[in-house]
Amino acid sequence: LPDPEHLFDVVVIGAGQAGLAGAHGLVRAGLRAGSDFLVLDGNEGPGGAWRHRWDSLTLGRAHGIADLPGSELGEPDPEVPASRVVADYYGRYEHDFSLAVVRPARVNAVVSDTAEERSGPLRIEFDLRGEPTSVRTRYVLNATGTWTRPFVPYIRGIDSFEGRQLHTVGYRRAEDFAGRRTLVVGGGLSAVQFLLELGPVTETLWTTRRPPNFSPVAFNTQWGRDVEAAVRERTEAGQNPASVVRTTGIPQLPEYMRAVEDRILVSRGMIDEIHPSGVHFPGAAEAQAQAAALPGGAGGLGPSAARELQVPESWQPFPQPRFEEVDVIFWNTGFRAALDHLAPLELREPGGGITVRNEVEVVVDSRVLLVGCGSSASTIGATRAGRRASRVALKRLGLR
Numbered sequence: 458l459p460d461p462e463h464l465f466d467v468v469v470i471g472a473g474q475a476g477l478a479g480a481h482g483l484v485r486a487g488l489r490a491g492s493d494f495l496v497l498d499g500n501e502g503p504g505g506a507w508r509h510r511w512d513s514l515t516l517g518r519a520h521g522i523a524d525l526p527g528s529e530l531g532e533p534d535p536e537v538p539a540s541r542v543v544a545d546y547y548g549r550y551e552h553d554f555s556l557a558v559v560r561p562a563r564v565n566a567v568v569s570d571t572a573e574e575r576s577g578p579l580r581i582e583f584d585l586r587g588e589p590t591s592v593r594t595r596y597v598l599n600a601t602g603t604w605t606r607p608f609v610p611y612i613r614g615i616d617s618f619e620g621r622q623l624h625t626v627g628y629r630r631a632e633d634f635a636g637r638r639t640l641v642v643g644g645g646l647s648a649v650q651f652l653l654e655l656g657p658v659t660e661t662l663w664t665t666r667r668p669p670n671f672s673p674v675a676f677n678t679q680w681g682r683d684v685e686a687a688v689r690e691r692t693e694a695g696q697n698p699a700s701v702v703r704t705t706g707i708p709q710l711p712e713y714m715r716a717v718e719d720r721i722l723v724s725r726g727m728i729d730e731i732h733p734s735g736v737h738f739p740g741a742a743e744a745q746a747q748a749a750a751l752p753g754g755a756g757g758l759g760p761s762a763a764r765e766l767q768v769p770e771s772w773q774p775f776p777q778p779r780f781e782e783v784d785v786i787f788w789n790t791g792f793r794a795a796l797d798h799l800a801p802l803e804l805r806e807p808g809g810g811i812t813v814r815n816e817v818e819v820v821v822d823s824r825v826l827l828v829g830c831g832s833s834a835s836t837i838g839a840t841r842a843g844r845r846a847s848r849v850a851l852k853r854l855g856l857r
């Protein structure tokens with residue numbers, strides 16, 4: 458058990474891609490885990506959010522992760538679930554770089570440990586294997602990701618629905634949906650992949666606010682940078698980040714294009730009301746108007762903002778308003794940054810966002826570095842931001 462009065466130089470919260478990349482930077486500079494810095498992680502074992510992903514999500518085609526600094530993942534076996542591949546990879550990494558991750562350690566609050574305004578040590582309050590405890594630190598490198606904060610939009614009547622509702626985080630396997638007519642909500646890659654998986658076992662309906670963003674651009678490094686730049690613009694202005702995953706769009710893989718032709722990947726626009734036994738669609742004119750009124754218009758944010766609708770057949774709202782019976786509503790509507798434990802530090806601007814400079818530096822409180830949020834919410838971005846945050850912390854500690 459760490460000594461509550463020991464003052465660490467840095468506490469890293471979260472041991473996903475972002476936190477591990479950050480911890481690696483500290484180790485490389487000669488800091489020792491357990492005495493100079495501490496890594497706290499809420500999970501039972503290594504793997505970050507990947508640990509919780511369903512078995513059919515594998516690495517190779519639509520998914521892939523960046524290498525952590527100083528260690529290559531190699532060619533992952535596309536037959537083995539990503540949850541296992543990544544947990545093994547991160548576990549080896551923690552061992553090889555002696556990161557001594559403390560878990561399961563869930564941080565509940567980060568507070569100032571002195572009366573001084575936004576300077577002096579911070580206290581990190583957490584439950585370690587269920588027992589409340591705390592430690593002190595000069596800097597916090599926060600890398601808590603989004604997985605623990607699934608987002609479901611409010612739609613009129615949502616509480617009256619008598620069928621099953623679940624979010625991406627609750628998905629295990631397609632067979633659980635057999636014979637249950639399912640509404641899949643959301644325009645991201647997860648929704649697309651679930652529609653394909655559920656197709657053989659049950660009837661599905663797809664609802665998205667915008668026309669599906671099938672992107673013709675090559676999913677390469679430049680495209681990744683463009684997407685990140687679009688998100689970064691918002692965080693630097695103190696706005697809530699748009700999701701990188703949403704901004705990325707959907708690759709035009711041959712099997713996705715076939716599924717559009719087979720009418721499995723056809724969005725009917727956004728539902729406007731939920732009833733006990735089903736959902737209501739507003740009709741084409743209204744769906745079109747709703748999509749156009751969204752920030753960035755029907756094309757969404759990012760490099761695709763002004764794009765033409767690439768695969769028009771994938772957007773076919775019902776011509777007239779219409780009620781559809783469904784047994785399951787499956788929300789693939791994204792996540793929010795898991796930052797509730799930082800609330801006592803009052804980092805948020807009136808606009809709701811946290812203003813961040815150089816991707817990781819919280820402007821109003823130099824003791825806090827944010828990694829893996831906004832523009833760094835991909836494994837490439839998380840790795841880069843983790844490195845950068847460790848460099849900033851070392852500099853502020855006078856060690857660089």
Ligand code: FAD
Pocket residue numbers: 470471472473474475476497498499500504505506507519520521522523562563564565600601602603604605625647702795798828829830833834835836837839
């Ligand atoms: P996480 O991996 O979520 O790690 C955060 C860690 O912090 C977790 O271990 C968690 O337990 C811990 N934590 C959270 N709160 C607390 C707390 N209060 N106290 C203590 N610990 C806490 N990106 C890609 O680059 N390629 C992909 O193919 C890809 N596929 C994706 C598929 C899905 C379905 C989703 C949702 C996202 C995908 N992403 C992908 C995005 C990807 O998950 C992130 O880029 C990256 O893995 C996130 O890393 P992270 O370290 O920021 O967060």
